[in-house]
Amino acid sequence: MPLTINRNQNIDLQFLPEGGNLVKGLKSTVGFKAIGEDGKGTPVLGAIYNSKGDEIVSFATIHNGMGSFEFTPKAGEVYTARLSKPVIKSFELPKISAVGTVMHINNPKQGDALNVTLQGTNSLTTDTACYLIGTSRGAVYYTQKVDLTQPALSVDKKLFPTGIARFTFFIGKRPLNERAVFIDNHDQLNITVATNHPTYRKRDSVSLTIAVKDKSGLPVQGNFSLAVTDDSQVRVDSLGNYGIGASLLINSELRGTVEAPGYYINRKDKQAREALDNLLLTQGWVGYSWKNMFAPLKSRSLSWRKSLKLPGR
Template sequence: MAFKAIGTNGLGAAISGKITDSDNNELAQLITLNAGMGSFLLKPQSGKTYKANISFADGSTKSITLPKVLDTGYVLSVYQPVKDSVLVRIQASATLQQSKVIVVAQSSGETIFASPVTLSGPITSLWLDRRSFPSGIAQLTLFSADSEPLNERIVFIKGDDKMQLALKTEKAVYKSKEHIQLDLSAKDGLGAPTSGNFSVAVIDASQIPVEESAESTIFSNLLLTSDIKGYIERPNYYFTAQTDTADTALDNLMLTRGYRRFEWNTINTTINTKPAFEPEGLGSAISGKVTGLDRKPSPHATVKLLSVRAGLLKDTVTDANGRFSFDRMFIADSIKFTIQARDANNSNKVRIELDAGPEVDFGDKKDAKNNTAIATAARKKSISSK
């Protein structure tokens, strides 16, 4: 289990404490590693309740009752004990053992692993090839045999695909305004030379001190902060300190902030949902409505659009409400069109009502009178109807 303590300023707060059961037995210690986050192991027992007894930095204490433990269910755990493998461990309660589940692992929108698994006992373990995952956040989901989501866990994979950059100068010390030549060496994760486009920023470290662990870099943004919700304190800390403590703190971050952008069970209900706004397409569109002289909609009317200069000749048929649309037309500026329509009885005694084009925003200029005249001229349609 993982937790995060947040102070009144919204930032992580260091705490300590212990987990006790309903018989007041101490089961685990509470210790924060970074930004108020920590984790502990707990094997709950049916019929018992648990509390977190917390001590704060100012000496105050608080007792919090943990959520009630379910009698049946699954536990999905992910470990990285060795550099080349990811261990996925599935624990099941007695009534769910020997059941069938599905394990799906994703990273950057790509499915890395997907397979049905038959649980062989209280604990079933899977070993995944770590080299199959790109560096970044991986999402592992446990489904039932009926494809219902049961558990989800996200982990951060530190792979060997990071580019290796090295800068070298001819001298260690240079005079003021002296020409400096830099030699840049770029290699891929396997140590082979690679190409790319690079930029360099040079600052005076004595004038602008930099704490690397507190910075937000391109690397930490692309692989970490852009992929999980909320504010992350000192994101670069998890990458500058290559220690077991930093790796454990990073896993605590995954556990406490691992709620994803969507829920699996909403996919089936939204896949056929029409969006409130149509996506912006390429090209231009002209749409409108055909009515009779009595202004009633004229369904199944034939509408033709002609532009000699643009080389366009299109036709369409109105729907039940008399509406029509010519979409995805790539046209130049100041093109004139002619639109003709005939009703279902081939009569030309109809009216064509064109939809208004987009408004032109000229901003807050001093010459409001001229702006009004320009806007009025811009909104005039260069389309005639017959």
């Protein structure tokens, strides 16, 4: 039997800047995830404070312990997150980089394009070509040379298949920022199953009529499989957490365990789309080490290939 102890549970809170790093003077979106002692997301409420104790921005989770907020960090500051609910606890935010780049992607519900913004500090200069690369499931679908003086880009969503796409910003061959977004082309198949009788007796034969159509209502030709289970032995997956869509489009592309992945596939409530983006900001986060990246050429090391940080692995 479960034992309930009347005490404040220990909470782990991680802050993950969009694109990888916080840079002084550049507005950033920061995703965060709060995890309870049971390893699952837990709701929290708190605020960000500077070294003087001034409140900068408040934050609150919206689903499964995840949320996000925006703020512009200042040089030389150390920012602290203080929880007010369900426990009182403090956490330090990632350190602020003096020089670097920030990538922001806006994925509007309406419209066929992603809006990508790349910003760099004033002291950032490079004589090396910069590129934005878009990939999905290991294949490259988008390549664009970037001019840092004109950092706004529009990317057609139809270039990518439905699912998680990753955009990586490179200076030469060195990755600086990466961001994952979910693209939905609304091209899932429509499958209907009809039986020849409303009810059946024990050991009756069952005849099924199965129709598979695309989003235009046209029949689809292909190879399909069907599994029949005993509902007294196998729990009905009414939320779609164990379906092929959740497995291929969500679970296979993210680190760690995704709680209720069917919620992000079905997106039946108003906050589901924002919750999906927060999931990608956190469990889809990738950060690259900038050590020696912006140092003078003589002091740069060639160890950048080992600099990829993958939290959760």
